[in-house]
Amino acid sequence: MTTAVPRTAAVLTAAGSGSRFGAAVPKALVLLEGLPLVAHAARRLAESGVVDLIVVTAPEAFLAEFRSVVGRSVLRSSGLSERPESAGVPVLLTAGGASRQASVGAALAMLPPSIEVVLVHDAARPLAPAALVARVAAAVRAGHGAVIPGAAVTDTIVQVGSDGDPAVVANPDRSALRIVQTPQGFDRALLDRAHAAAAHRAVDEAAAATDDASLVAALGEQVHVVPGDPDAFKITAPRDLELAQLALRAGLIRTSAIRPSRTTRSGGTA
Numbered sequence: 001m002t003t004a005v006p007r008t009a010a011v012l013t014a015a016g017s018g019s020r021f022g023a024a025v026p027k028a029l030v031l032l033e034g035l036p037l038v039a040h041a042a043r044r045l046a047e048s049g050v051v052d053l054i055v056v057t058a059p060e061a062f063l064a065e066f067r068s069v070v071g072r073s074v075l076r077s078s079g080l081s082e083r084p085e086s087a088g089v090p091v092l093l094t095a096g097g098a099s100r101q102a103s104v105g106a107a108l109a110m111l112p113p114s115i116e117v118v119l120v121h122d123a124a125r126p127l128a129p130a131a132l133v134a135r136v137a138a139a140v141r142a143g144h145g146a147v148i149p150g151a152a153v154t155d156t157i158v159q160v161g162s163d164g165d166p167a168v169v170a171n172p173d174r175s176a177l178r179i180v181q182t183p184q185g186f187d188r189a190l191l192d193r194a195h196a197a198a199a200h201r202a203v204d205e206a207a208a209a210t211d212d213a214s215l216v217a218a219l220g221e222q223v224h225v226v227p228g229d230p231d232a233f234k235i236t237a238p239r240d241l242e243l244a245q246l247a248l249r250a251g252l253i254r255t256s257a258i259r260p261s262r263t264t265r266s267g268g269t270a
Protein backbone atom coordinates (compact mmCIF):
# COMPACT_ATOMS: atom_id res chain seq x y z
CA MET A 1 0.00 0.00 0.00
CA THR A 2 1.23 3.51 -0.73
CA THR A 3 2.11 5.47 2.39
CA ALA A 4 2.41 9.24 2.51
CA VAL A 5 5.77 8.86 4.24
CA PRO A 6 8.03 6.19 2.76
CA ARG A 7 9.01 3.60 5.37
CA THR A 8 10.49 0.78 3.28
CA ALA A 9 12.98 1.34 0.47
CA ALA A 10 14.49 -1.08 -1.99
CA VAL A 11 17.99 -0.52 -3.31
CA LEU A 12 18.07 -2.15 -6.74
CA THR A 13 21.68 -2.71 -7.75
CA ALA A 14 22.16 -2.43 -11.49
CA ALA A 15 25.47 -0.60 -11.88
CA GLY A 16 27.58 -3.62 -12.83
CA SER A 17 29.04 -4.02 -16.29
CA GLY A 18 28.20 -7.70 -16.58
CA SER A 19 31.70 -8.73 -17.60
CA ARG A 20 30.90 -12.43 -17.24
CA PHE A 21 27.76 -11.95 -19.34
CA GLY A 22 29.66 -10.13 -22.07
CA ALA A 23 26.91 -8.00 -23.67
CA ALA A 24 27.53 -4.69 -25.43
CA VAL A 25 25.40 -2.91 -22.80
CA PRO A 26 25.38 -3.21 -18.98
CA LYS A 27 23.79 -6.52 -17.99
CA ALA A 28 20.82 -4.86 -16.30
CA LEU A 29 19.76 -3.39 -19.67
CA VAL A 30 19.82 -6.75 -21.44
CA LEU A 31 16.34 -7.72 -22.61
CA LEU A 32 14.43 -10.71 -21.27
CA GLU A 33 11.22 -11.24 -23.25
CA GLY A 34 11.46 -7.66 -24.48
CA LEU A 35 11.97 -6.04 -21.08
CA PRO A 36 15.33 -5.07 -19.51
CA LEU A 37 16.38 -7.13 -16.50
CA VAL A 38 16.28 -4.06 -14.25
CA ALA A 39 12.64 -3.42 -15.20
CA HIS A 40 11.64 -7.01 -14.43
CA ALA A 41 13.20 -6.68 -10.98
CA ALA A 42 11.66 -3.25 -10.33
CA ARG A 43 8.19 -4.50 -11.26
CA ARG A 44 8.36 -7.40 -8.87
CA LEU A 45 9.58 -5.15 -6.07
CA ALA A 46 6.62 -2.85 -6.73
CA GLU A 47 4.22 -5.75 -7.05
CA SER A 48 5.13 -6.94 -3.53
CA GLY A 49 3.14 -4.05 -2.10
CA VAL A 50 5.70 -3.53 0.68
CA VAL A 51 8.10 -1.15 -1.05
CA ASP A 52 7.50 2.61 -0.87
CA LEU A 53 10.59 3.79 -2.75
CA ILE A 54 13.10 2.19 -5.14
CA VAL A 55 16.63 3.51 -5.59
CA VAL A 56 18.32 2.09 -8.69
CA THR A 57 22.10 2.15 -9.05
CA ALA A 58 23.26 2.48 -12.66
CA PRO A 59 26.60 2.83 -14.44
CA GLU A 60 27.33 6.57 -14.65
CA ALA A 61 27.73 6.50 -18.43
CA PHE A 62 24.26 4.94 -18.84
CA LEU A 63 22.13 7.04 -16.49
CA ALA A 64 20.00 8.40 -19.36
CA GLU A 65 19.26 4.90 -20.67
CA PHE A 66 18.29 3.68 -17.22
CA ARG A 67 16.06 6.71 -16.71
CA SER A 68 14.17 5.89 -19.86
CA VAL A 69 13.76 2.28 -18.72
CA VAL A 70 12.67 2.70 -15.11
CA GLY A 71 11.41 6.25 -15.38
CA ARG A 72 10.29 7.97 -12.22
CA SER A 73 7.98 5.29 -10.95
CA VAL A 74 6.92 1.71 -11.39
CA LEU A 75 3.27 0.76 -11.35
CA ARG A 76 2.53 -1.12 -8.17
CA SER A 77 -0.61 -2.97 -9.13
CA SER A 78 -2.02 -4.53 -12.25
CA GLY A 79 -3.91 -2.02 -14.28
CA LEU A 80 -5.62 -0.09 -11.49
CA SER A 81 -4.25 3.00 -13.08
CA GLU A 82 -1.91 3.77 -15.93
CA ARG A 83 -0.83 7.02 -14.31
CA PRO A 84 2.39 6.07 -12.58
CA GLU A 85 2.62 9.27 -10.54
CA SER A 86 -0.60 8.37 -8.74
CA ALA A 87 -0.38 4.62 -8.60
CA GLY A 88 3.31 3.92 -8.76
CA VAL A 89 6.28 3.39 -6.51
CA PRO A 90 8.68 6.32 -6.94
CA VAL A 91 12.07 5.49 -8.41
CA LEU A 92 15.31 7.40 -7.80
CA LEU A 93 18.43 6.81 -9.83
CA THR A 94 22.05 7.16 -8.73
CA ALA A 95 25.41 6.44 -10.28
CA GLY A 96 26.95 3.28 -8.86
CA GLY A 97 30.49 2.85 -7.59
CA ALA A 98 33.53 0.71 -8.22
CA SER A 99 32.00 -2.33 -6.51
CA ARG A 100 28.53 -3.59 -5.65
CA GLN A 101 29.23 -2.54 -2.05
CA ALA A 102 30.08 1.00 -3.20
CA SER A 103 26.92 1.14 -5.31
CA VAL A 104 24.75 0.15 -2.35
CA GLY A 105 26.56 2.74 -0.25
CA ALA A 106 25.72 5.44 -2.81
CA ALA A 107 22.05 4.43 -2.77
CA LEU A 108 21.89 4.39 1.04
CA ALA A 109 23.12 7.99 1.04
CA MET A 110 20.02 9.00 -0.95
CA LEU A 111 17.41 7.54 1.37
CA PRO A 112 15.12 9.97 3.20
CA PRO A 113 15.17 9.92 7.03
CA SER A 114 11.73 8.26 7.20
CA ILE A 115 13.07 4.95 5.81
CA GLU A 116 13.16 2.26 8.52
CA VAL A 117 13.60 -0.91 6.46
CA VAL A 118 15.91 -1.36 3.46
CA LEU A 119 15.77 -4.23 1.00
CA VAL A 120 18.83 -4.68 -1.20
CA HIS A 121 18.13 -6.51 -4.43
CA ASP A 122 20.11 -7.35 -7.58
CA ALA A 123 18.79 -6.51 -11.04
CA ALA A 124 20.74 -9.67 -11.89
CA ARG A 125 17.93 -11.60 -10.14
CA PRO A 126 15.08 -10.25 -12.29
CA LEU A 127 12.55 -13.00 -11.59
CA ALA A 128 12.71 -13.03 -7.79
CA PRO A 129 8.99 -13.14 -7.00
CA ALA A 130 6.99 -10.49 -5.20
CA ALA A 131 6.15 -13.07 -2.50
CA LEU A 132 9.84 -13.44 -1.67
CA VAL A 133 10.21 -9.65 -1.40
CA ALA A 134 7.25 -9.58 1.01
CA ARG A 135 8.62 -12.52 3.03
CA VAL A 136 11.98 -10.83 3.59
CA ALA A 137 10.39 -7.49 4.51
CA ALA A 138 8.00 -9.20 6.94
CA ALA A 139 10.90 -10.90 8.73
CA VAL A 140 12.63 -7.55 9.21
CA ARG A 141 9.38 -5.98 10.45
CA ALA A 142 9.06 -8.93 12.86
CA GLY A 143 12.29 -7.87 14.53
CA HIS A 144 15.18 -9.47 12.64
CA GLY A 145 17.77 -6.80 11.91
CA ALA A 146 19.25 -8.62 8.91
CA VAL A 147 17.39 -11.16 6.76
CA ILE A 148 18.59 -13.18 3.77
CA PRO A 149 16.77 -15.67 1.56
CA GLY A 150 18.62 -18.99 1.56
CA ALA A 151 18.07 -21.86 -0.85
CA ALA A 152 19.04 -25.43 0.01
CA VAL A 153 22.20 -26.85 -1.55
CA THR A 154 21.54 -29.95 -3.64
CA ASP A 155 25.07 -30.64 -4.91
CA THR A 156 27.98 -31.94 -2.89
CA ILE A 157 30.25 -28.99 -2.08
CA VAL A 158 34.00 -29.15 -1.49
CA GLN A 159 36.44 -26.51 -0.38
CA VAL A 160 39.71 -26.20 -2.30
CA GLY A 161 42.87 -24.28 -1.47
CA SER A 162 42.36 -20.52 -1.46
CA ASP A 163 45.54 -20.00 -3.51
CA GLY A 164 44.08 -21.81 -6.52
CA ASP A 165 45.41 -25.19 -5.43
CA PRO A 166 42.83 -27.70 -6.75
CA ALA A 167 43.35 -30.08 -3.82
CA VAL A 168 40.22 -30.58 -1.72
CA VAL A 169 40.80 -29.27 1.80
CA ALA A 170 37.31 -29.73 3.29
CA ASN A 171 34.00 -31.50 2.69
CA PRO A 172 31.38 -29.32 4.43
CA ASP A 173 28.05 -30.81 5.46
CA ARG A 174 25.66 -29.46 2.81
CA SER A 175 22.64 -29.68 5.08
CA ALA A 176 24.12 -26.73 6.95
CA LEU A 177 24.80 -24.68 3.80
CA ARG A 178 22.49 -22.24 1.99
CA ILE A 179 22.74 -20.48 -1.37
CA VAL A 180 22.30 -16.79 -0.60
CA GLN A 181 19.88 -14.83 -2.76
CA THR A 182 18.45 -11.33 -2.82
CA PRO A 183 16.48 -9.32 -1.79
CA GLN A 184 18.21 -9.08 1.55
CA GLY A 185 16.38 -7.04 4.19
CA PHE A 186 17.71 -4.84 6.96
CA ASP A 187 16.87 -2.51 9.73
CA ARG A 188 18.04 0.74 8.16
CA ALA A 189 20.24 1.86 11.06
CA LEU A 190 22.01 -1.51 11.20
CA LEU A 191 22.70 -1.51 7.45
CA ASP A 192 24.03 2.06 7.58
CA ARG A 193 26.33 1.06 10.44
CA ALA A 194 27.58 -2.02 8.61
CA HIS A 195 28.38 -0.03 5.45
CA ALA A 196 30.06 2.76 7.41
CA ALA A 197 32.30 0.26 9.21
CA ALA A 198 33.42 -1.32 5.93
CA ALA A 199 33.59 1.78 3.73
CA HIS A 200 37.34 1.36 3.23
CA ARG A 201 36.71 -1.96 1.40
CA ALA A 202 34.25 -0.56 -1.13
CA VAL A 203 36.75 1.09 -3.49
CA ASP A 204 38.42 -2.17 -4.43
CA GLU A 205 36.21 -4.85 -5.97
CA ALA A 206 38.55 -7.60 -4.75
CA ALA A 207 38.27 -6.42 -1.14
CA ALA A 208 34.60 -5.41 -1.24
CA ALA A 209 31.85 -7.57 0.24
CA THR A 210 29.87 -9.66 -2.23
CA ASP A 211 26.67 -9.04 -0.29
CA ASP A 212 25.33 -6.78 2.47
CA ALA A 213 24.52 -9.40 5.08
CA SER A 214 28.19 -10.33 5.33
CA LEU A 215 28.89 -6.71 6.35
CA VAL A 216 26.32 -7.03 9.13
CA ALA A 217 27.83 -10.36 10.20
CA ALA A 218 31.25 -8.68 10.32
CA LEU A 219 29.85 -6.39 13.02
CA GLY A 220 29.05 -9.48 15.08
CA GLU A 221 25.31 -9.04 14.54
CA GLN A 222 23.01 -11.95 13.74
CA VAL A 223 21.74 -12.65 10.21
CA HIS A 224 18.44 -14.53 9.90
CA VAL A 225 17.69 -16.88 6.97
CA VAL A 226 14.22 -17.23 5.45
CA PRO A 227 13.39 -19.74 2.70
CA GLY A 228 14.63 -18.61 -0.70
CA ASP A 229 12.92 -19.16 -4.03
CA PRO A 230 14.20 -21.02 -7.09
CA ASP A 231 12.95 -18.19 -9.33
CA ALA A 232 15.38 -15.81 -7.62
CA PHE A 233 18.31 -17.31 -9.52
CA LYS A 234 21.07 -14.99 -10.70
CA ILE A 235 21.73 -14.19 -14.34
CA THR A 236 25.50 -14.26 -14.62
CA ALA A 237 26.20 -15.78 -18.04
CA PRO A 238 24.20 -15.86 -21.32
CA ARG A 239 23.03 -19.41 -20.55
CA ASP A 240 21.20 -18.13 -17.45
CA LEU A 241 19.26 -15.67 -19.62
CA GLU A 242 18.30 -18.44 -22.03
CA LEU A 243 17.05 -20.56 -19.15
CA ALA A 244 15.02 -17.61 -17.82
CA GLN A 245 13.50 -17.10 -21.29
CA LEU A 246 12.57 -20.77 -21.59
CA ALA A 247 11.06 -20.81 -18.09
CA LEU A 248 8.92 -17.74 -18.79
CA ARG A 249 7.74 -19.06 -22.16
CA ALA A 250 6.88 -22.44 -20.66
CA GLY A 251 4.90 -20.75 -17.89
CA LEU A 252 7.21 -22.23 -15.24
CA ILE A 253 7.77 -18.70 -13.90
CA ARG A 254 4.90 -16.26 -13.65
CA THR A 255 5.25 -13.01 -15.58
CA SER A 256 4.76 -9.85 -13.53
CA ALA A 257 1.15 -8.84 -13.04
CA ILE A 258 2.16 -5.25 -13.70
CA ARG A 259 1.44 -4.25 -17.24
CA PRO A 260 3.56 -1.76 -19.17
CA SER A 261 2.44 1.84 -18.96
CA ARG A 262 2.49 4.23 -21.90
CA THR A 263 5.84 5.73 -22.82
CA THR A 264 6.00 9.46 -22.27
CA ARG A 265 8.14 12.09 -23.94
CA SER A 266 10.34 12.41 -20.88
CA GLY A 267 10.96 8.67 -20.83
CA GLY A 268 8.95 5.53 -20.31
CA THR A 269 8.14 3.78 -17.10
CA ALA A 270 8.97 0.14 -16.69
Ligand SMILES: Nc1ccn([C@@H]2O[C@H](COP(=O)(O)OP(=O)(O)OP(=O)(O)O)[C@@H](O)[C@H]2O)c(=O)n1
Binds near residue numbers: 013096
Ligand atom coordinates in the same frame (compact mmCIF):
# COMPACT_ATOMS: atom_id res chain seq x y z
N1 LIG B 1 29.86 -1.79 -9.20
C1 LIG B 1 28.76 -2.55 -9.19
C2 LIG B 1 28.83 -3.95 -9.47
C3 LIG B 1 27.66 -4.69 -9.47
N2 LIG B 1 26.49 -4.09 -9.22
C4 LIG B 1 25.24 -4.87 -9.26
O1 LIG B 1 25.29 -5.93 -8.35
C5 LIG B 1 24.51 -7.02 -8.82
C6 LIG B 1 25.24 -8.35 -8.68
O2 LIG B 1 26.40 -8.26 -9.44
P1 LIG B 1 26.79 -9.24 -10.65
O3 LIG B 1 25.73 -10.18 -10.96
O4 LIG B 1 28.15 -9.75 -10.36
O5 LIG B 1 26.82 -8.20 -11.86
P2 LIG B 1 28.05 -7.57 -12.56
O6 LIG B 1 29.02 -7.00 -11.57
O7 LIG B 1 27.50 -6.64 -13.55
O8 LIG B 1 28.69 -8.85 -13.30
P3 LIG B 1 30.20 -9.22 -13.51
O9 LIG B 1 30.76 -9.52 -12.14
O10 LIG B 1 30.14 -10.42 -14.39
O11 LIG B 1 30.89 -8.05 -14.15
C7 LIG B 1 24.14 -6.71 -10.27
O12 LIG B 1 22.76 -6.42 -10.32
C8 LIG B 1 25.02 -5.55 -10.62
O13 LIG B 1 24.46 -4.64 -11.56
C9 LIG B 1 26.43 -2.72 -8.93
O14 LIG B 1 25.34 -2.18 -8.69
N3 LIG B 1 27.58 -2.00 -8.91
Ligand SMILES: C[C@](O)(CO)[C@H](O)COP(=O)(O)O
Binds near residue numbers: 100122181182210234
Ligand atom coordinates in the same frame (compact mmCIF):
# COMPACT_ATOMS: atom_id res chain seq x y z
C1 LIG C 1 24.42 -10.46 -3.54
C2 LIG C 1 24.47 -11.81 -4.20
O1 LIG C 1 23.54 -11.88 -5.25
C3 LIG C 1 24.07 -12.86 -3.17
O2 LIG C 1 24.25 -14.14 -3.69
C4 LIG C 1 25.84 -12.13 -4.75
O3 LIG C 1 26.77 -12.17 -3.71
C5 LIG C 1 26.30 -11.17 -5.83
O4 LIG C 1 27.56 -11.61 -6.25
P1 LIG C 1 28.25 -11.13 -7.57
O5 LIG C 1 29.62 -11.72 -7.58
O6 LIG C 1 28.28 -9.64 -7.46
O7 LIG C 1 27.45 -11.66 -8.69
